Amino acid sequence: MAKLLSCILGPRLYRVYRERGLARPRPIRDQAEDPSRPLLEPSWDSYYQPRTLEKHADSILALASVLWSISYYSSPLAVFYLYRKGYLTVSKVVALSHYVGTMMLLLAGIACLRGIGRWTNPQYIEFITILEDAHRYGTPEHKKKLASYNFDFRSWPVDFRWDEVTSRSDSRNVSLLRSEPKHRSAVNGFLHTIKKLPCQVASFIVAHTFGRRMLYPGSVYLLQKALMPMLLQGQARLxxxxxxxxxxxxxxxxxxxxxxxxxxxxxxxxxxxxxxxxCEGNAGFYEVGCLSTPLDAGYSVLGWNHPGFAGSTGVPLPQNEANAMDVVVQYAINRLGFLPEDIILYAWSIGGFTATWAAMSYPDISALILDASFDDLVPLALKVMPESWRGLVTRTVRQHLNLNNGEQLCRYQGLCCWCAGPKMRSSPPRFLKISCPTEGMTCS
Structure with missing residues (x-):
């Protein structure tokens, strides 16, 4: 009975990886047409094969998830429409809650049917047993067995924590560069705060609704759902x-x-x-991103996804981005065993923010490469927003979405290569040593 409950509550299993030697050979005709390709074709089609009951239940739950996501994003318009039509009355809200409750019960029943389908599948039973052992014991042997499966990453056990080697005893965020506050008297400061409160509220709403989703479209669930097959294939290749x-x-x-x-x-x-x-772009994932460039060149490579992208949790705000980059660098140094002087940071587009932050915070790294990045987000944001929104856009970016790559880069005194276009990208990289003043900024 406990195993049945584990199957009901367990993660979705996508595929079972096979050893490279077990990959099926490519047809001779294909090899003759393209001799440069390997004789062994990677197991792109090695997806986990669910039983019929699990397969159909998964399809229904996936459809419900997509519909919920669409409803979530369209909820402001829906609430406004219902209000204008006079549907937001107590009696109709109660009736609607009954419908919602019924749907939740139906979905719970479908989830139970999916669990029964998994329970009858020996392959899933083997997987859930390995997953439970990995959580219970956490030994390298159990984690090695677990690495043969690709499943919902929320159930993956934690491999490295930020506080394993750091001297910080609390869970405060890492430091970001911030502008020095203007000195005001107590009375003037209070009046200024009250005066600016509506603007600050508007900036907060803009930043945390459509602002960050425009800045990081890769965090939108519907886009991730559409890219899921490509991401699974990319993980299989890696x-x-x-x-x-x-x-x-x-x-x-x-x-x-x-x-x-x-x-x-x-x-x-x-x-x-x-x-x-x-460090990937605003709609990039390590499965299909710039990671392939250093990989093809023979380097050891560490890729990671922004918070809210694919398997990573959270939302991609500047503070969360810096926190994520910090634990990635700590993992590379303290768990993977690389010295800071053997680490190169390679960033594409908006990934330049986390790369320049890491270069500023870990000045002993070997080099920094910025490809198609920018120095400040405000000019780019003003180009795509109406002119009448200039004040709101500037305030929103500075307070909530301040990707100040240029200011962070000025704090790094090492080698940097900035590729700004196809012509520069096709030529051999030229590294320059960064040196510029840093007045007017504080690290907090």
Whole structure:
């Protein structure tokens, strides 16, 4: 009975990885047409095969999840429409709650049927047993067995915590650069706060509703749902072809960060001793992002997803981004065993914020590479918003979405390569040593 309950509450299993030697051979005709491709084709089709009951129940629950997401994003318009039509009365709200309760009971019943379907599947029983043992014992042997499965990452056990090696005893956020506050008297400061309160409330609402979703579209659930097959294939390629090691990192703010590490230190290539930490763009994931560039060049690579992207939890706000980057660097140094001077930061687009923050906070790193990034978010935001919103946009970005890459870069005195276009990207990289003043900023 306990195993049945585990099947009902257990995570969704997507695929079972196979050893590279067990991958099915490619047809001879394909090999003759393209001799450069390997004889062994990776097991792209090695998806977990659920039983009929589990398969149909999963489809219904997935559809319900998509409908809920659409309802969530359209709820302001729906509430406004219902209010205008006079449907927001007590009697009609009570009737609506009855419908919602009935739907919840039906979905709970479907989840139980899915659990029964899993319970009758020996493959899922084997997986859930390994998952429970990994949580219960946490030994490397159990985690190695668990790495053969790709499933809902929320159930993956934590592999590294931010406080394992840090000297900080509390869970405060890491430091960000902030502008020095203007000095005012107590009375003037209070009156100024009251005067600016409506604007601050408006900025908060804009930043935490559509603002951060426009800035980080990869955190939108519907987009992730559409990209799920591509992400699963990307993970399969990294695990089966590149011996990738997936890990969950717990940041100081409670967010869990999804990472993938490819170790090339055992190869004969000297660049394998260097680790490249990749920071993806605002709609990028390590499964299909810029990680392939240093990987093809023979470097050891560590990829990670922004908070709220794919397996990572949380929302992609600047403070959460810095917290995530901090635990990623700590993981690379203290668990993977790389020295700071052997670490290269490689960022694409909006990933330049976390990369420049890490370069500022860990000045001993080897180098920083910024590809198609920017120095300040405000000018970019003003270009895509109405001119009449200039004040609101500037205030919102500065207070809640301040990606001040240029200011952080000025705090890094090491080597930096900034690729600003296709012409520069196609030429050999040129590294410059950064040196610029940093007055007017405080680290808090």
């Amino acid at each position: 695990v089966e072809e590149c011996n990738g090691k997936r890990a969950k990192l717990a940041a100081c703010d409670g967010n869990e960060i999804d990472t993938m590490f490819m170790d090339r230190r055992e190869t004969s290539e000297p660049q394998g001793q260097k680790l490249v930490i990749c």
